[in-house]
Amino acid sequence: MGRWRPDARVRLMEAALALYGERGYDETTVAEIAERAGLTKRTFFRYFADKREVLFWGSELLEQQMVAAIEAAPASASALSMIGAALDAAAARFEEAREFVGLRQRIVASSHELQERELIKTSKLAAAVTAALRARGIDDDAAVLAARMGTTVMHFAFERWVDDPDRTPFQRIARDALARLKEIASAG
Amino acid sequence: MGRWRPDARVRLMEAALALYGERGYDETTVAEIAERAGLTKRTFFRYFADKREVLFWGSELLEQQMVAAIEAAPASASALSMIGAALDAAAARFEEAREFVGLRQRIVASSHELQERELIKTSKLAAAVTAALRARGIDDDAAVLAARMGTTVMHFAFERWVDDPDRTPFQRIARDALARLKEIASAG
Numbered sequence: 001m002g003r004w005r006p007d008a009r010v011r012l013m014e015a016a017l018a019l020y021g022e023r024g025y026d027e028t029t030v031a032e033i034a035e036r037a038g039l040t041k042r043t044f045f046r047y048f049a050d051k052r053e054v055l056f057w058g059s060e061l062l063e064q065q066m067v068a069a070i071e072a073a074p075a076s077a078s079a080l081s082m083i084g085a086a087l088d089a090a091a092a093r094f095e096e097a098r099e100f101v102g103l104r105q106r107i108v109a110s111s112h113e114l115q116e117r118e119l120i121k122t123s124k125l126a127a128a129v130t131a132a133l134r135a136r137g138i139d140d141d142a143a144v145l146a147a148r149m150g151t152t153v154m155h156f157a158f159e160r161w162v163d164d165p166d167r168t169p170f171q172r173i174a175r176d177a178l179a180r181l182k183e184i185a186s187a188g
Numbered sequence: 189m190g191r192w193r194p195d196a197r198v199r200l201m202e203a204a205l206a207l208y209g210e211r212g213y214d215e216t217t218v219a220e221i222a223e224r225a226g227l228t229k230r231t232f233f234r235y236f237a238d239k240r241e242v243l244f245w246g247s248e249l250l251e252q253q254m255v256a257a258i259e260a261a262p263a264s265a266s267a268l269s270m271i272g273a274a275l276d277a278a279a280a281r282f283e284e285a286r287e288f289v290g291l292r293q294r295i296v297a298s299s300h301e302l303q304e305r306e307l308i309k310t311s312k313l314a315a316a317v318t319a320a321l322r323a324r325g326i327d328d329d330a331a332v333l334a335a336r337m338g339t340t341v342m343h344f345a346f347e348r349w350v351d352d353p354d355r356t357p358f359q360r361i362a363r364d365a366l367a368r369l370k371e372i373a374s375a376g
Contacts, residue, residue, distance in 0.1 A: 078372075079375070080373060080375065112304070116304070141344075145340070145365065149372070152337065152340060153333075180330060184267050184373075
């Protein structure tokens, strides 16, 4: 108990999500999460600042990988094709953790505090994408608008993906939504 | 005092905003708003359910007028040109009340409770615009995406308009932003 194990983070996340789902986020304590995972509170705090951060772990990495995809796009890439590359990076992260992400989604939706935190993370992500587009030479207004189109498509695709009984890949849903967005914009 | 006056609503709104700005939203009572306006609490409650609703009065009308603009668009109108018409309707509402809207914006930004209420109103507006587009024969996905492009442009334009020292009309900023959005989408 409590000694370092390679899978401690994953076990803590699984234990936390199971407990949040069973008895509610507010009613669950860190001690209970650690116990369910067969670890100590001390070990919990080695991985997470508090019980909320269990749900937001990975959002930094998601942001970094979306930004890296924009940085790695070809010199000739348009703003929207860089957004497409960032969404592909998001797709890879989501697919790795479909069960976690779906369960997490329902827990976040159950709490005002968590929803607020989620909105802050979304706006931080949009700001990071905007900055990455600017660094690629996209002008200020276009960078802001393209980043917001990106978050629009990401949310749209996420909602369809997370409950899809056919388990259509996120990447395909997001790419289709981006194509629809272009179609709508060019028709008008 | 307290008898019907044609301008009671406006006076109550002005008094409320002045007090919220001076001493903070949380610290202001309905009694103080009524007193500042030279009216009674009873009169206040004839116009507003509570002190929060002073800040959200007009949002129903904004929604109705945006929806009406979509309904009135020509039969051949594209989804995005209907969004353009809805934004023109919003522009007319905002220009009528530039001072109020600017002050209101700062007050809403100062309170979590108010920001949360604002997010709910925004999502209600997006849902109403989506439904209006569907009623005009736009398919489900396109209606959702176009409505979200509309709220993106509305927020983007609003942020630029509300603090613009040159007082550029909202309509022009929104139309320019919509044109930028099309340009971004067609380039990629």
